Amino acid sequence: MAGFRDRSAEPLDLPVVPYPSVMIAFEFGEGLLVEDADGRQQRGSTVLGLAPGGLRVRGRSVECLQIRLSPVVAHAVLGGATAAEHPHTGGEMVPLEDIWGPEARRVEERLRAASSWRERFALADAELLRRYTAGRPATAEVTYVWQQMAARRGRIRIDALAAEIGWSRQRLWSRFRSQIGLTPKRAAQLLRFDHAAHRLAAGHSAGAVAAESGYADQSHLHRDALAFAGMTPAAVAAAPWLAVDDTAWAVAAGPGASA
Template identity: 35%
Template sequence: MSFAFHPRTIHPALRGLVRGLWHYDEQRDAPLRRREMPVAEAVLLFNLGPPIGVAWPDPAAETGFASAAGFLARPHPAPARSFMSGRQRGVQVMLTPLGAERLLRTPLSAVPAAFLSLPEALGRGGAGLGERLAETRGAAACLDLLEAELLQRLAGTAPPADPVAQAWRRIEASAGRIAIGALARDLGWSRQTLVTRFRARTGLTPKMAARLQRFRAVIAHLPEVPEQGWAGLAAELGYADQSHLIRDVRDFTGLTPGALLRRRLPDGLGFVE
């Protein structure tokens, strides 16, 4: 088994629009099905290796993606399922909802499907970009190519500074610990106005965005059972108590934190389905 992960530092012009950008190359001795964790960002993925399968948000409906194909998936508070035959290679972009809005030229709430193909997400050049990436050798060269494409599509204007953008940035910066009522007051809106306008732009309510940000922190702390126990971890990450943390993990994964931890792959590269 081998795994090479190459993250790219986010270009200054893409900050606030792109949360993560990386190239990966994984080789295993047998096929593998993973349970992929929910995220608050939109996922833009280019498959550059053998065919892969993804089931999301319906775990029973798997979609296959050949080499040079890929997709953009909306944020969704439910786990995805992925399948690899033994090897996979690709590049992945984690777009904030405001970054996805700029890329798609429309708010995420207006996207008609959970999955968009590359041509649907990127226009007529989407398939061609996938093909160029698949023909490119070397992680750095792939990332250079994709970064240049993102800069062309997303840069050139100032990052959004409207109240919804401010709300997103504050939820993200607080790792989901901010009180939504207080956030609305700071923005000069009622709570209902914030909820309505935030969901219209991002496809999520502010509360769901905050929950997903806290959940991200839980996953980051799951290499082993926390020394302080689940109650201590809950307090550290801004949950009301241990039951609150357990309820969120079960809502997002269908498993308790302990059961999820037992499904963690021995090499730490995700959770087995």
Template identity: 35%
Template sequence: MRFGPGVGPAVLGVDAAELRDARVPLDRIRPEAHVRRLVSAAESDPLGALLHETRRRLDGVDRSVETGIASQLGAGASVAEVVTSMGWSARRLHRHALRVYGYGPKTLARVLRFRRAVGLARAGRSFSDVAAECGFSDQAHLAREVRALSGVTLGALVR
């Protein structure tokens, strides 16, 4: 299951840093009775049960802080600019990002830029246009960053 940036911890009730780079069965994260019911319900209607529980957990949760951070960084704002706009210290932003996203704000910015670049490339944009639009210094910089974050070339991701 994949969530948008900052959504998983609200649904799962756990700090994102605890789950970074791991695949953990749901019942090991939240062993409470409602998770056991979710797993039981999932046997007959897995998608419906999962969607119901996800909606229930997100109802009434104010995601504006996470959305604001992710949208600013995704649009190319620097960490310093985000700190200023939030009225937070750099340390507070870093701690918050670890808890909500699983890694610091600079890494989040790299991941969001990577996701945007892949999306544009999949939409048919040339790799040089993607590099320019996403703020890479050149196409080679884009290629290095894609390989560093995904382990494969942008061409392989597009296919």
């Protein structure tokens, strides 16, 4: 988790580079606004599913707590909210209240009233643990497949994983989609793109990144950057939202961070 506070004179307007996690954003300022590629907008505490394409974060006097969850953990924390139950969790934005009900507002109020970021982190950590313990975990097979895909940065044959766990390809496709929110193929593409995005941000050329990340060529990487982030590889490399991995997320002492 990471805490963000922006008090600059200019309104905040940042592109969101997708990350292979489900994100919960608790908003405490004057109005964090998330806008998708189709112009749909969401204010307040929000859940962003895997692979949201072309999202932007806008607002003035923004103050928020951002939590990234592995999708296998999010399945339990969000009460088993799957793509079938909440279609938007497969890649779009959903008000947290739609998933947690009135309790979402009560959690937000407790976090808002906390006297420090450290207290907010502790409160959020306790709430997540409570919900994870009481929730429905993803199945062991789906969890294993996700972990293997993440370890290989998406460069693994889905059919081989299905055979390894003793499932048919069709069964894996269905169970994975219902519990993770994406098909195995799309999830693998997201994991591959995430690795490429961080290599681009580290200053490597698009051609080199495409070759080492398993893309057919530079044009293939360009298409994925447009599909996942709504921007070119060059824009992905310079996107401020990606910088949280090297700044806010890295300065934490303990379970959270603040920036």
